[in-house]
Amino acid sequence: MGERGAAVVWDSGLLGYDLGGDHPFNPVRLELTIRLARALGVLEGVELLVPEPASEDELLRVHDLSYLTAVREAPMASWDVGHGLGTDDNPVFDRMHEATSLVVGSTLLAAQRIASGESKRAVSIAGGLHHAMRDRASGFCVYNDCAVAISWLLDNGFDRVAYVDVDVHHGDGVQAAFYDDPRVLTISLHQHPVTLWPGTGFVTELGGRQAQGTAVNVPLPPRTRDPDWHRAFTAVVPSLLGAFKPQVLVTQCGVDTHEEDPLADLSLSVDGHRATYRALRALADEHAGGRWLATGGGGYALLRVVPRSWTHLLATVLDRDVDPAAAVPAEWTRAVRHAAPNADLPTTMGEGKPTAFAPWGGVLETPVDAVVRDVRRAVFPLHGLDPDDPRD
Numbered sequence: 347m348g349e350r351g352a353a354v355v356w357d358s359g360l361l362g363y364d365l366g367g368d369h370p371f372n373p374v375r376l377e378l379t380i381r382l383a384r385a386l387g388v389l390e391g392v393e394l395l396v397p398e399p400a401s402e403d404e405l406l407r408v409h410d411l412s413y414l415t416a417v418r419e420a421p422m423a424s425w426d427v428g429h430g431l432g433t434d435d436n437p438v439f440d441r442m443h444e445a446t447s448l449v450v451g452s453t454l455l456a457a458q459r460i461a462s463g464e465s466k467r468a469v470s471i472a473g474g475l476h477h478a479m480r481d482r483a484s485g486f487c488v489y490n491d492c493a494v495a496i497s498w499l500l501d502n503g504f505d506r507v508a509y510v511d512v513d514v515h516h517g518d519g520v521q522a523a524f525y526d527d528p529r530v531l532t533i534s535l536h537q538h539p540v541t542l543w544p545g546t547g548f549v550t551e552l553g554g555r556q557a558q559g560t561a562v563n564v565p566l567p568p569r570t571r572d573p574d575w576h577r578a579f580t581a582v583v584p585s586l587l588g589a590f591k592p593q594v595l596v597t598q599c600g601v602d603t604h605e606e607d608p609l610a611d612l613s614l615s616v617d618g619h620r621a622t623y624r625a626l627r628a629l630a631d632e633h634a635g636g637r638w639l640a641t642g643g644g645g646y647a648l649l650r651v652v653p654r655s656w657t658h659l660l661a662t663v664l665d666r667d668v669d670p671a672a673a674v675p676a677e678w679t680r681a682v683r684h685a686a687p688n689a690d691l692p693t694t695m696g697e698g699k700p701t702a703f704a705p706w707g708g709v710l711e712t713p714v715d716a717v718v719r720d721v722r723r724a725v726f727p728l729h730g731l732d733p734d735d736p737r738d
């Protein structure tokens with residue numbers, strides 16, 4: 347890349363997005379990721395960009411003013427402010443508006459770096475709050491950084507943005523924000539909505555009347571493993587990106603698809619996550635002029651999964667791929683052991699799980715092939731692609 351390399355947005359202030367108590371969305375996952383990436387040398391010589399909180403004008407791109415007011419007031423209010431706030435999933439916390447605005451500012455800064463041409467790739471590891479809706483908090487997400495960044499890109503020189511969401515949960519908030527906008531292609535691969543919150547993300551959700559085919563959903567059966575996940579991904583995503591021709595690829599890289607994740611039931615591995623990031627990078631290079639904005643997302647196996655998987659994400663964005671056989675540095679293990687003496691900590695950067703897969707061949711062979719068939723038949727004709735031809 348001719349630019350100043352990939353941009354990494356990070357500041358410890360982002361740890362202020364803390365839902366408190368024993369809420370699963372614990373910011374320690376980010377702290378341990380950065381610590382592991384540093385220990386491995388992944389961030390050596392990399393300038394970390396410090397974000398500013400997103401302004402109200404930027405938040406209003408995808409949120410209602412009445413909702414912003416509720417988020418601001420909630421920590422001081424003795425009454426129920428509504429808007430999904432104050433629930434078990436979305437508890438009110440101190441400085442909630444400021445902390446969430448900083449997460450949005452982080453992803454926005456990544457988008458601005460790409461739009462200015464200073465960087466082809468940028469990563470906002472604290473971002474990925476894909477469930478937040480126009481007027482309500484949802485699924486641990488207060489403001490939708492992904493949607494704000496995409497909206498900003500559309501007003502700053504980009505006419506076609508592709509969003510690929512590999513979190514185990516449906517990327518419902520981003521889909522909703524652009525459901526009627528033909529300039530944004532949203533593709534979400536997730537555990538089947540009949541078996542997992544939020545209960546949306548069916549194949550039949552295809553986009554509004556003026557945007558048919560620009561919402562794409564790939565609902566996967568529980569216990570899907572890496573090879574089948576990648577078989578489905580490869581049978582759907584590359585062709586659609588090739589047909590849509592985005593100018594930038596935005597990805598939500600949640601890692602709650604992992605077999606050990608406590609909140610969901612897909613059976614992916616750290617090795618599978620690493621393979622996904624490498625695939626996304628190749629797709630950005632091939633179909634989006636190399637422009638790739640990556641965010642974090644879900645992931646609740648705080649010690650054994652998130653730090654390793656997102657270190658691979660950072661490394662992939664920076665073209666510093668880490669060997670899955672590499673040892674987890676002792677200094678990281680010591681630090682984590684200090685806080686969690688009895689934790690079963692990983693010793694290598696991968697899990698030795700197979701990620702190789704046989705490409706979809708156009709007929710029903712494995713459990714995900716029926717999903718692949720249904721998605722392709724629903725979506726591909728809307729993009730001039732042949733759903734039954736595996737070459738498309």
Ligand SMILES: [Zn+2]
Nearest residue numbers: 513515602644
């Ligand atoms: Zn999730």
